[in-house]
Amino acid sequence: xxxxxxxxxxxxxxxxxxxxxxxxxxxxxxxxxxxxxxxxxxxxxxxxxxxxxxxxxxxxxxxxxx
Numbered sequence: 019x020x021x022x023x024x025x026x027x028x029x030x031x032x033x034x035x036x037x038x039x040x041x042x043x044x045x046x047x048x049x050x051x052x053x054x055x056x057x058x059x060x061x062x063x064x065x066x067x068x069x070x071x072x073x074x075x076x077x078x079x080x081x082x083x084x
Contacts, residue, residue, distance in 0.1 A: 040047050
């Protein structure tokens with residue numbers, strides 16, 4: 019659990035760094051094509067649904083560790 023938490027924290031920090039870099043850059047960032055937007059929305063929606071499903075599963079589990 020500690021290893022996964024460290025990986026997730028590192029990835030979250032990396033996303034934050036990239037977001038700040040995009041904000042301070044003088045030139046505008048490139049636009050996404052409609053196909054890329056569809057893929058982006060599909061991936062984000064799938065991740066959200068999977069996390070929500072896992073949350074419901076863990077809430078109904080009788081195991082104290084979960």
